[in-house]
Structure formats: structure tokens, C-alpha cells
Amino acid sequence: MTALHEKVPATVLTGYLGSGKTTLLNKILTENHGKRIAVIVNEFGEVGIDHQLISSSDEEIIEMNNGCICCKVRGDLIRIVDDIFAKQTSLDHVLIETTGLADPGPIIQSFLIDDRVCERLELDSIVTLVDAKHLKFHLDSPEAEEQIAFADVVVINKTDIVESDELEATERIVRRINKFARIYRAQRADINIDKIMRIRSFDIKNILGVDPGILEATEHEHDTSVVSFAISKCGVVDGTRFNRWIFDLGQQYGQNLFRIKGVLNIDNAPRRFVFHGVHMTFDGGPGKKWGKDEIRTNDLVVIGRDLDKGQIQSGLDSCFSE
Amino acid sequence: MQTKFEHYATTSMLGAPDSPPRCNAKLLFHHEWEARAFGMALALSRDGFFEWEDFRQALIASIAEWEKEHGVDRVNPEWDYYERWLLALERVLKAEALITTEEIQAALAKEP
Numbered sequence: 001m002t003a004l005h006e007k008v009p010a011t012v013l014t015g016y017l018g019s020g021k022t023t024l025l026n027k028i029l030t031e032n033h034g035k036r037i038a039v040i041v042n043e044f045g046e047v048g049i050d051h052q053l054i055s056s057s058d059e060e061i062i063e064m065n066n067g068c069i070c071c072k073v074r075g076d077l078i079r080i081v082d083d084i085f086a087k088q089t090s091l092d093h094v095l096i097e098t099t100g101l102a103d104p105g106p107i108i109q110s111f112l113i114d115d116r117v118c119e120r121l122e123l124d125s126i127v128t129l130v131d132a133k134h135l136k137f138h139l140d141s142p143e144a145e146e147q148i149a150f151a152d153v154v155v156i157n158k159t160d161i162v163e164s165d166e167l168e169a170t171e172r173i174v175r176r177i178n179k180f181a182r183i184y185r186a187q188r189a190d191i192n193i194d195k196i197m198r199i200r201s202f203d204i205k206n207i208l209g210v211d212p213g214i215l216e217a218t219e220h221e222h223d224t225s226v227v228s229f230a231i232s233k234c235g236v237v238d239g240t241r242f243n244r245w246i247f248d249l250g251q252q253y254g255q256n257l258f259r260i261k262g263v264l265n266i267d268n269a270p271r272r273f274v275f276h277g278v279h280m281t282f283d284g285g286p287g288k289k290w291g292k293d294e295i296r297t298n299d300l301v302v303i304g305r306d307l308d309k310g311q312i313q314s315g316l317d318s319c320f321s322e
Numbered sequence: 323m324q325t326k327f328e329h330y331a332t333t334s335m336l337g338a339p340d341s342p343p344r345c346n347a348k349l350l351f352h353h354e355w356e357a358r359a360f361g362m363a364l365a366l367s368r369d370g371f372f373e374w375e376d377f378r379q380a381l382i383a384s385i386a387e388w389e390k391e392h393g394v395d396r397v398n399p400e401w402d403y404y405e406r407w408l409l410a411l412e413r414v415l416k417a418e419a420l421i422t423t424e425e426i427q428a429a430l431a432k433e434p
Contacts, residue, residue: 271368286327286368
């Protein structure tokens with residue numbers, strides 16, 4: 001009986017060109033942390049130069065030389081995951097580095113919908129490295145913005161080369177794109193790996209209510225089309241109506257719906273209903289039991305491009321039972 | 323998405339080796355007590371008395387115990403999926419201190 005073997009957690013590491021991903025990978029591969037980590041490196045271009053820079057160690061580096069990750073990574077990722085598990089069965093963690101030009105969406109979706117990937121790996125979190133000094137120039141590229149929008153954790157790197165006001169300006173940009181990510185600051189990508197691994201952002205059991213502080217945060221004026229917002233409302237959500245609405249939402253926004261997660265009081269069931277989604281893919285199920293006298297609040301967090309908050313709000317409103 | 327606990331729990335087992343027996347895609351019960359044991363496990367987990375994952379682990383362990391002795395032999399007349407189910411349920415209920423061995427024995431003694 002092998003139906004319920006432990007899955008290996010996987011972190012997807014993104015970040016624009018030059019943000020310090022290779023430095024961080026080197027650190028993870030050489031540091032004495034006692035964990036067996038497989039690293040999947042994706043290269044952009046014909047020659048994988050970065051592969052030469054990563055120091056060798058007992059850990060295995062598998063290089064994907066297919067070029068742009070957004071086009072065809074899914075098939076490759078599946079094959080590479082097969083290879084890794086054929087050679088090494090006792091892994092503590094898998095780290096997938098995407099190229100600086102990649103849209104993280106397809107890779108995340110592979111975790112949610114491909115049986116061979118989700119049988120072995122469970123998506124732990126999306127970690128995005130940001131260059132403290134150059135982020136403002138990278139934002140001309142939609143990928144740089146999307147990498148931040150998708151993130152569970154943003155590491156603002158190279159803080160030693162900026163003044164404090166510049167650093168704060170960078171942090172404000174990150175916050176404006178993604179209100180919900182945890183933000184850490186680092187120099188030379190020196191960050192404790194416990195802050196970026198095993199944080200279980202995609203574990204539906206781990207999706208908790210929205211931090212009330214986030215809801216109170218004032219709305220920023222946007223000079224970007226990426227928005228993130230939270231909706232919080234008491235009451236009972238009708239399961240059938242909600243299901244129909246959420247899949248319609250996925251159909252409507254598709255690629256522009258980056259991340260959505262929520263904790264809902266569906267049909268007044270004893271347990272919370274927790275779910276998350278990327279683009280048109282959703283995953284959800286029963287979570288923790290509600291407390292005896294607990295006020296049952298429905299929380300929804302949405303991140304995406306060109307989303308109409310008012311329309312999403314009224315769409316969710318229409319899912320409530322009388 | 324499965325928004326009902328019962329749907330989520332049963333579909334989570336589909337295709338897995340601990341999945342309940344089915345006939346024409348419908349759950350197959352040979353005796354009334356089997357359906358009761360099935361429903362009781364689902365209802366208690368739905369209401370938060372234990373995690374479904376913990377029950378599945380107990381079920382897998384109880385099936386593995388049988389297989390260790392008899393091999394994977396589903397045509398053996400002694401094989402009974404719901405006996406394994408019931409054993410797993412009893413263990414989980416005891417582990418969660420919801421029922422004691424004495425209470426189970428006392429209830430069994432009352433049966434004709």
C-alpha cells in the first residue's frame with residue numbers, strides 16, 4: 001500500500017535576471033544544513049552558463065536545457081521529476097529555479113494538475129528574489145511584475161548596495177504588487193533557508209484566515225495593472241453557487257488570475273472550506289473545524305492583472321445563502 | 323472542487339488501494355453494518371472528531387496487516403474490506419479517546 005507516502009516539498013524560485021538566484025542556489029548547495037535537496041535549474045538560451053557557476057556537491061543538479069520555461073516546461077518538468085525519483089528516493093526538498101524571464105504560472109499549474117508530479121511532489125511555496133537597486137527598471141517587463149505577484153515570499157536582495165530610502169521605495173513597489181507575500185531583506189542572497197523552505201503556502205490545511213492588518217491597509221494608487229486585494233465577509237456561502245462562480249471567474253480571467261486563495265464557511269459545515277487556485281486551476285477541500293462560538297468569516301485573497309475588484313466582490317456576494 | 327466533506331473524502335480515495343469496493347461505480351455493501359461503519363467514519367470526521375487522513379492511514383495499516391498474513395488475495399473468502407475498515411475505525415476512535423475497549427465489549431455483549 002503506497003497510496004499515502006510522504007510527498008517531497010518543492011519550492012519554486014523565481015526572480016528577474018541578476019536578482020541573485022544563482023548566488024542563493026550556490027549557498028543552498030554548499031551550506032551545511034543537513035538536508036538532501038535536489039535542484040532543478042532552468043536555463044534560458046542554448047548554453048547553460050549558469051550550470052558552470054554552481055559548485056558541485058553531493059546534491060544533484062539537473063539542468064533543463066530547453067530554453068524558455070514558459071513554453072514547454074511542463075513536459076520537461078514531468079520527465080525530470082521522473083528522473084530524480086528514479087535515482088534518489090529519499091529527498092528532503094526539491095528546488096526548481098526558473099529563468100529570469102519566466103512566467104511562474106505554467107510551472108505552478110503542473111503541480112496542481114499533473115498526476116505524476118503531484119504524486120511525488122507537493123508545491124511548498126513560490127519564492128521570488130528581487131534586486132533592491134534595479135527592481136524599478138525591471139518593472140518594464142511584465143515577467144518581473146508577475147514573479148512578484150505570484151510570490152509567497154519575496155526576498156529583497158542586495159540591500160547593501162542601496163540607501164535606506166531606496167530600499168524602502170523598493171519594498172513599497174513589492175507591497176503594491178503583492179500585499180500578501182512575506183518580505184525579507186538579504187545581502188548576497190544570504191537568507192536562512194528555513195524562511196524559504198517548508199512554509200507550506202499551498203497546503204490547503206495551512207491556508208488560514210487573512211491577517212486583519214492586510215485588510216486595513218490603505219489602497220495604494222496603482223501605476224501597474226497588477227492588483228492584489230482581500231475580501232472578508234461573514235455569512236454562509238452556498239457550495240453549488242460558489243463552485244459555478246469560481247470556475248466562471250477562472251474562465252473569465254484565465255492567465256490574468258495569478259493567485260487566489262480563500263477560507264470559506266460553505267453550507268455552514270462543521271469544517272472550514274479552504275481552496276486556492278492559479279489561472280483556471282483550483283484545488284480545495286475541508287480544513288480545520290470551526291470553533292464552537294467562532295464567528296465564521298469568509299476570507300478571499302486575489303492577485304492578478306486587470307482584475308475588476310467590484311465585479312469579483314459582487315460575484316462572491318451572489319454566492320451567499322439568504 | 324468538492325465542497326462537501328463526504329464527496330471530498332470518498333473521491334480522495336478513488337483509484338487508491340484502500341478505496342472501498344464498488345459495483346457499477348456505486349459503493350458496494352454486502353451487509354447493513356458495513357454501510358453503517360462507512361457512514362459513521364465519514365460523519366465523525368466531517369464533524370471534526372478526527373482527520374480523514376489519520377483514518378486512511380489506520381485503514382491502510384489494517385489492510386497491510388491482513389495482507390502480511392494472507393498476501394494480496396481479494397478472492398480469499400476470508401478477505402473482508404469492511405472488517406479492516408471497522409478495525410481502523412475502532413483504533414482511531416480509541417486513539418482519540420472517543421470510546422474505550424470496555425465500551426465496545428459491553429456493547430457487543432448486548433448483541434443477541
